Each structure stands twice: as C-alpha cells, then as structure tokens.
Amino acid sequence: MVAERLLIKNLKQGREEAYIQLVEEYGDKLLKTCCLILRDREEAEDVVQETFIRVFNKIDTFKEKSGLYTWIYAIALNLSRDRIRMKQDMLELRDEWIGNDDVESQIEMKIDRELLRKEIFAMNSLYREILVLFYFEELSIKEISNLLKEKEGTIKSKLFRGRNILKESLLKGGR
Amino acid sequence: MENKDKLGIEIKNIMEEESFDLTLSQKAVNNIIMHRKKTLTEKLKDFLNREIEIPLAPAIIGVVVLFALILIPKDVFKSQNEKVIDMGGSYVIIRGEVGKNEN
Numbered sequence: 001m002v003a004e005r006l007l008i009k010n011l012k013q014g015r016e017e018a019y020i021q022l023v024e025e026y027g028d029k030l031l032k033t034c035c036l037i038l039r040d041r042e043e044a045e046d047v048v049q050e051t052f053i054r055v056f057n058k059i060d061t062f063k064e065k066s067g068l069y070t071w072i073y074a075i076a077l078n079l080s081r082d083r084i085r086m087k088q089d090m091l092e093l094r095d096e097w098i099g100n101d102d103v104e105s106q107i108e109m110k111i112d113r114e115l116l117r118k119e120i121f122a123m124n125s126l127y128r129e130i131l132v133l134f135y136f137e138e139l140s141i142k143e144i145s146n147l148l149k150e151k152e153g154t155i156k157s158k159l160f161r162g163r164n165i166l167k168e169s170l171l172k173g174g175r
Numbered sequence: 176m177e178n179k180d181k182l183g184i185e186i187k188n189i190m191e192e193e194s195f196d197l198t199l200s201q202k203a204v205n206n207i208i209m210h211r212k213k214t215l216t217e218k219l220k221d222f223l224n225r226e227i228e229i230p231l232a233p234a235i236i237g238v239v240v241l242f243a244l245i246l247i248p249k250d251v252f253k254s255q256n257e258k259v260i261d262m263g264g265s266y267v268i269i270r271g272e273v274g275k276n277e278n
Contacts, residue, residue, distance in 0.1 A: 019211040023204055032194035045203050052207040111181060117189045135183055136190040163182060 004068050011059045023052060026069060030076050036132045037080050039121055047083060051076040066146075074147050077129070084125045112170060119169040127162030134159055 010018030027048060034044035054075050062071060120128065133144045141159070145152040213221070260267040 014211065014213055014217070016208070016211065019208055023199070023207055027199040027204065027207075028197065031199050032197050035197055036190055036194055041197070045200065048199060049203050049207055053210045056207075056211050111185050113185060113189065116185055117193070120186065120189060121193075131186055132190060135187040136194070138187075166186070167182065 005064075008059070008062065008064065008068060011056075019056065022055070026072055027052070030072070033073075033132060033137060034076055034080050036136060037077075037125060037129050038083060043083055044080075047076060047079045050079055054079075070143075070147065077147060080129070112173075115170060115173070116166060119166050123162065123165055127158055127165060130155060130158045131162050 007018055007021060011022065030048045030051060031044055034047045035041055038044050038047065051072060055072055062068070066074075120131065129148075130144065133139045133147070134141075139147070141152050141155050144150075144155045148155070256270065258269040260269065
C-alpha cells in the first residue's frame with residue numbers, strides 16, 4: 001500500500017519513471033484480460049492504450065477510495081464493454097441460455113478441453129466477461145460487483161448461467 | 176464454490192494458456208508514455224524547443240526593413256545644407272542643395 005501511494009504521488013507529479021512503472025506493472029495483465037473478453041488482440045491493445053491515457057489524464061482526480069489497479073481495471077472493463085456494444089455482440093440474457101439448471105450433477109464426466117476452449121470464446125461476451133473476472137482474475141463476486149457496478153445477485157446469476165451454457169455444450173458435444 | 180470444481184479449474188487453465196504469451200507491443204507502450212502528464216519544466220522546455228514556421232518572403236522583407244531603420248541615417252533624405260549666420264542677435268538660416276558652391 002505504501003508503494004502504491006508513492007506511485008500515485010509520483011504519477012500526480014508527472015514523473016516519467018512512475019508512468020513507465022505503471023505500464024510495466026499492469027500493462028500485460030490488462031492486455032490479457034481484455035483479450036480474453038474481446039477475443040481480438042489488436043482491439044484489446046487499443047483498449048489498454050486508451051485506458052492508460054485516461055488514467056494519466058484523470059490521475060489528479062483519483063481519490064484513492066479504491067486501489068489503483070481496481071480503478072484502472074474499471075476503466076478498462078468499461079472501454080471493453082463499449083467496444084462490445086459497438087460490435088453489437090451483446091445479446092439479452094434470456095436469449096442465450098434456455099437450459100436445465102440441473103446440469104451441475106451431470107458434469108463429472110471427462111471434460112473435452114478443446115470443445116470447452118471453443119465454447120468459451122464463442123459464447124456471449126456478457127457471460128465470458130464474468131468467467132474471465134471470476135476464474136482468470138480470481139476476483140470474488142463482491143469484487144466483480146463493485147467493478148462492474150452491478151448487484152451481486154446479477155453477477156452470481158450470470159456466472160451460473162455462463163457455466164451452464166458451457167456444461168450444456170460439453171454434454172451435447174458442441175453447439 | 177464454483178471456482179474450485181473441475182469445470183472452474185479447466186476454464187482457468189484454458190484462459191491462462193490462451194493469454195500466456197500476450198504482452199503489450201513496444202509501439203503501444205511508447206504511445207502510452209507519450210500521453211503522460213508532463214511536469215512544468217518539461218512543458219516549458221517543449222515550448223522553447225517548439226519549431227515555429229515563418230514564411231520566407233515576409234521574413235526577408237522584415238529583416239531588410241529592420242536593417243534599413245538601423246543603418247540608414249535619419250537625415251539621409253534631407254538634400255538641403257543648412258547654414259546659420261549670427262547677425263548680432265538675429266539668426267539667418269541659409270538652406271542650399273548639397274554640393275553647390277555657396278558663394
């Protein structure tokens with residue numbers, strides 16, 4: 001925390017080494033997350049660039065109520081969502097999964113990894129975003145809820161449904 | 176919790192494999208750093224080092240006029256040669272052209 005406060009202070013003073021440190025510490029991690037959500041490396045890199053530029057422009061207004069990475073992350077996720085909306089990739093939740101909530105018990109079978117990989121990146125971005133934050137970033141439901149400014153119940157619901165979409169696909173052997 | 180079950184573990188593993196070698200390009204890093212907030216000293220330096228474009232013709236004319244104002248004597252356009260004669264309290268000013276015999 002002390003290191004983070006010092007970094008924030010140096011960023012507000014405009015010190016070049018602080019900016020370089022910020023990009024080095026968080027750049028790759030942000031890129032990976034955005035790439036997993038957007039499925040497009042070039043677009044993910046654009047989002048990361050724009051995220052850092054916004055952070056630099058708004059650093060003086062950062063009140064330190066949340067951690068620095070949380071703040072940066074929230075900006076990146078909003079920008080990613082904007083990109084997804086532009087591509088009209090977001091479907092209504094109800095249109096995506098009409099399945100049986102009881103598939104939990106059926107998934108003890110061997111998981112076809114290649115099929116699972118394919119289904120993860122074919123699924124609706126709404127669900128994949130939650131799966132990325134929960135499994136890849138290992139954030140809690142509460143942390144995801146704060147980041148996305150959505151209720152915990154909504155996050156749990158999306159996570160549950162996202163998992164069930166994958167399970168259904170695995171059981172059926174693909175879409 | 177869901178993240179500890181078999182499916183959760185596989186999802187995590189797949190995502191890690193997919194993103195394993197992803198790094199920001201140097202071009203992206205340079206572009207980001209270029210947009211950082213600058214210190215006052217840096218802003219001043221940028222301002223002083225800024226290239227200013229001046230059109231050539233007006234610049235030449237300006238320099239010529241400046242030299243003209245500095246180098247050419249003020250009375251160069253006066254063609255008259257003035258002579259003042261003191262006649263016991265009165266003054267007579269005789270003006271004649273430069274180079275003429277003044278007898």
